[in-house]
Amino acid sequence: MKYRKIFFISPPFYSHFNPLLVLAKSFQAHGAEVTFGCSIEFKDKILEDNLNFYEIDISANKNTGTSEDTVQPDTERMRLEEFFESTKKGAVETLITQSHHRKADMLYNPQKLIDNIKVIDDxxxxxxxxxxxxxxxxxxSLYFLGLPFVTFCPPHPNTIPRDGxxxxxxKNxxxxxxxxxxxLAKLKQVSTQTQQEFTEVFNSIITKNKSIDPISNAFSLVSEIAVIxxxxxxxxxxxxxxxxxxxFIGNSFQAVALDExxxxxxxxxxxxxxxxLGTFLSNRKDVLEKLILSARASHPDALLIVSAGSHAEALQKYSSPNTIIEGFIPQVALMQYVDTVVFHGGCNTLTEAMYHGKEMVILPFSSDQFNIAYDIEKHNLGKVLDPNNFSKEQLATALNELEEVSKDNLRYWRNVSRDRGADYAVKKILEIDSI
Incomplete structure (x- = not known):
């Protein structure tokens, strides 16, 4: 086998941890010895899946369930609140806020990480x-130390800025x-500044190692072996x-049975x-409320199943025999039984819905969700609404027009997803011949 000992380093974000864990388990199932490095909050889950656990913190910001319930330092909580407020102002304001936050969010103590990873490697x-x-x-850190690594990209591929x-x-x-x-011009200006700042920080560290080259864009630095x-x-x-x-693996989740x-x-x-609306955006109680009322108005007999995060109690007034409102729902297990998924365009929910060939209505708020929504719209796989400006009539129309979605396209990509998954990438990287 090409790689026998594999070390995963996961951010403490529930939405990234889960697909990484599935990938790690696939490597182990194909004969590799896997150690999973992450913050202590995920230790029990890692050990439960019979992987080696190594405690390492790589971010001050955490999301171990629903974002507002996770214990955060005051500065992180303030930035979360700023992010939630920006989503109410629209796409560009949200992306600008996220760009400003990137340095604090995702450039966590690089010199300390270099030292920690060197200890791990030794x-x-x-x-x-x-x-x-x-x-x-x-x-x-891995680039600085010259260590072999694979890049895992859970969000949309355009998260990695290629070709200028x-x-x-x-992109669209x-x-x-x-x-x-x-x-848009303002957003590009902020993006350029953030990119320059990140790259300068990277190169200020990289220049301490004379055997490696400076880089032109920190956000484009990926593995020379593989990007999954x-x-x-x-x-x-x-x-x-x-x-x-x-x-392209199409999905990285583990099937779960729905209880009785x-x-x-x-x-x-x-x-x-x-x-x-995912672990972060379930914070938008106003949008959840509007979705419940609008869906109830257009489809009075339908069964609504709502993941409401910390707002579940406040939204209980809309509960009824055919309206289930919970703080947490077993989404992966439920997905195969529902007909339609109304969601924020997050990649995990998308891949789960596509795997089961479900009708989709997407309301993109932030990050890669606009790229994902565009792809779904372009390939006639679902409908897209503006989360801040949709009307009851527009949601009703979107739900009704799902009949026009290309069933052939949906079936094709569903089959691709089912044929691939984590095992597909693992076999390619370990150079295992497919059976």
Whole structure:
């Protein structure tokens, strides 16, 4: 086997930890010895899955369930509140806020990480590291130390700015999101400044090692071995014969059975609609409330299943025999039983919905969600609405027009997803012949 000892380094974000864990388990199932490095909050889950655990903190910001319930330092909580407020102002304001936050969020104590990873490498004799694309300090550390690593990209592939593109600026926008030219120019300016600042920090450290070259863009620094995308190869970009490989796996989640209690709760012949805005954006109580009322108005007989985060209690007034509102729902287990998913365009929910071939309505707020929404719209796989400006009538229309979504396209990408998954990438990287 090409790589026997593999060390995963995961950010303490629930939405990134889970797909990384599935990938780690696949490496182990194919014969590698895997150690999973992460913050202490995830230790029990890692040990439960029979992986070696190594405690390492790579971010001051954490999201170990729902973001507002996670214990955060005051500065992190303030920035979270600033982010949530920016989502109310629209796409450009949100992306600008995120760009300003990147340095504090994702460039965590690089010199300390270099020292910590050197200790890991000296003591564990690691053959290959796997790092999340958003763990920029870890990528910098591995590059500085000259250690072999694979880049895992859980969000949209355009998170990595290639071919002169701007970091954190969508290449394309879905029709529902209106962006003024002046605002877009401002976003590009902020993006350029953030990119320059990050790259300067990277190179100030890199120059201490005379055997490696400075870089031109910190956000484009990825593995020379392979980049694994938890996404679909909509643009025929895959490369798996020569390095760096670019591998599109379509999904990285583990199937979970739905328990008997939930099976009874969802027992109905009526349409089932899931509403989920993810661990961060469930903070937008106003949008959740509007979605519940709008869906209820247009589809009075449908069963609504709502993931409401910390607002579950406040939204209980809308509960009814056919409206289930919970702080947390077993989304992965539920997905195969629902008909329609109304969500924020997060990559995990997208890949789960696509794996099961579900109808989708996407309301993108931030990050890569605009790119994802554009892809779904372009390939006629779902409908897109502006989360801040949609009307009851627009949601009703979107839900009703899902009949026009290309079932052939949805079936094709569903089959691609089911044929791939984490095992597909692991076999390519370990150079295991497929059976």
């Amino acid at each position: 003591s564990l004799d690691v053959d290959l590291y796997v790092v999340d694309i958003l763990s920029y300090s870890v990528t910098l 593109r701007y970091f954190n600026v969508p 926008w879905p029709e529902a999101i209106t962006v003024e030219e002046g605002d 995308y938890n996404y679909f190869d909509f643009n025929d970009n895959e490369k798996h014969e020569e390095n760096p490989k670019e591998l 209690e939930w099976m009874k709760r969802i027992e109905t012949d009526e349409k089932k609609i899931m509403i989920s």
